[in-house]
Amino acid sequence: MEKETEMVSKVLGPDEETKTEKPKSRKFMVVMIIILLAAAGAGVYWWYLLQTTISTENAKVVTDISDISFRVGGRMEQISVADGDKVAKGQELAALDREQYRIAMEQAQAALDLAKANYARLPYDLQSKNMAVAKARDQVAIAGTAVSTAQIAVNDTQRVLSKNEELFKSGAISEESLNTSRSSYEKAVAALESARFSLQSAQISLRDNQQQEVAADKTSEPALLAGVKQAQAVYDAAAYNYNNSILKSPLEGTVVRTAVQVGETVTAGQTVLSLACPDNTWIIANIEEKKINRVHAGQGVEIRIDSYPGKVFKGSVASVGDVSQSTFALFSSESTSGSFTKVSQRVPVKISFDNQGLALKVGTSAQVKIYTGK
Structure with missing residues (x-):
């Protein structure tokens, strides 16, 4: 191989060899410049997204869930619905022993x-x-x-x-x-x-x-x-x-939980059934406190729900919470020793959107991108 190279060099001479290497270097430089420009463009775009959008996967589908109870107490005689049943307003749900x-x-x-x-x-x-x-x-x-x-x-x-x-x-x-x-x-x-x-x-x-x-x-x-x-x-x-010994549905919805069984004795106000209203759903997204000042009502939101992969929903910010998510948590994140350890807090943001007539499962995970514009 070395002999062949020497022979080429002898045939072409020093000037001819230099002329052959210059086009290769020029192409390499062009490629490198293109790569650098693409990287710079991607960086600028990424920086722009960071400045104009806020994204989080700490979000879920939420709806109104009403706990339904009797106004009087007694022995449960009949339950007329089961979990997952859709009920109409005024429909009989359960009955006590009425004698x-x-x-x-x-x-x-x-x-x-x-x-x-x-x-x-x-x-x-x-x-x-x-x-x-x-x-x-x-x-x-x-x-x-x-x-x-x-x-x-x-x-x-x-x-x-x-x-x-x-x-x-x-x-x-x-x-x-x-x-x-x-x-x-x-x-x-x-x-x-x-x-x-x-x-x-x-x-x-x-x-x-x-x-x-x-x-x-x-x-x-x-x-x-x-x-x-x-x-x-x-x-x-x-x-x-x-x-009132007969329990009727106060709203149209879906039974999501049955809390008692036939034969049990229930008291007035004790939860018997829980009803969800799937047609009135929204998203709760928990946004980091250092970003929350960029979020305002009316901003556009892009939503993806895990149970509907590939489908994009459009929505808008309905309201921004006044307290952090942990304020009303059952177990406080603060230390019980008396010393304070800073923990990054998240503030809930309510997002309204068009569910496109789909029966979304309450509590399922979602990813949101809020377009803050700044």
Whole structure:
């Protein structure tokens, strides 16, 4: 090989060899310049992206999840849906044992009917008391007349007795006639006393009936009306408990969790089912605190979701959180020794987007690129 090179050199000579090497060096330089320019361009582009976008894989699909519970407690008798079922607003989800609530409602209904009947009878009761007063007044009048009549009889028999006593002294009448007139007088006095007693009794009866009439006018209606209202309140509470022993969906969504089983005893407010609303989904992206001041509502966002590889969703920043992600964490990232160790915090950013009608799984991972423009 060396011999061949020497032979070429001898044939071409020194000048010819130099001319052959120059084009090769020039091509190499051109290639190197192109590579350097491409690298510089890529670097500039990468720098530009870093300045105008913020990217993170710390993001996930989120939706409203509502915990559904009974407003009353009892034994779970039926669960009508299962995890993954789609439910409509107002659809029956579960039911408690309703027997105790049915009995309580029927008892309350009976008490309410009785209270209403007593209130409805009030005018007749008042009329009856008015009639009793009128009758008592008549008795007083009759007794008064009887007293007057008895008093006249006493006066007459007393006058006859006085006259007969004078006649007896003069011997004009017998002792038997005198005794007869005396007996008549005593009977008249006894009749007067009896009439006076009857009058007094009639007056007492009238006073009592008048007092009852006044009391009925003042207290019966308010008391009976209060009884109706109380019975109505008891019935309303019983009906409320009975009606709420069936659990109905307050919204349209998908069952994502069943927390209890048939036969269990649940309390009011205890979670029975959890419903998600897949049509109302958004992205929560946790952005580093040193970058968060570049993020503002309305900025465009490019979203990729792991469960739909290759598909790109368009969205925008809806809001930026006011506190870091760890503020309400169950376990604090701060040291319990009293010393502070700086830990890079992340702030949640809510991103709204068009899910293109896809049934996105809540909690699945996503990658986002926020176009900050600066």
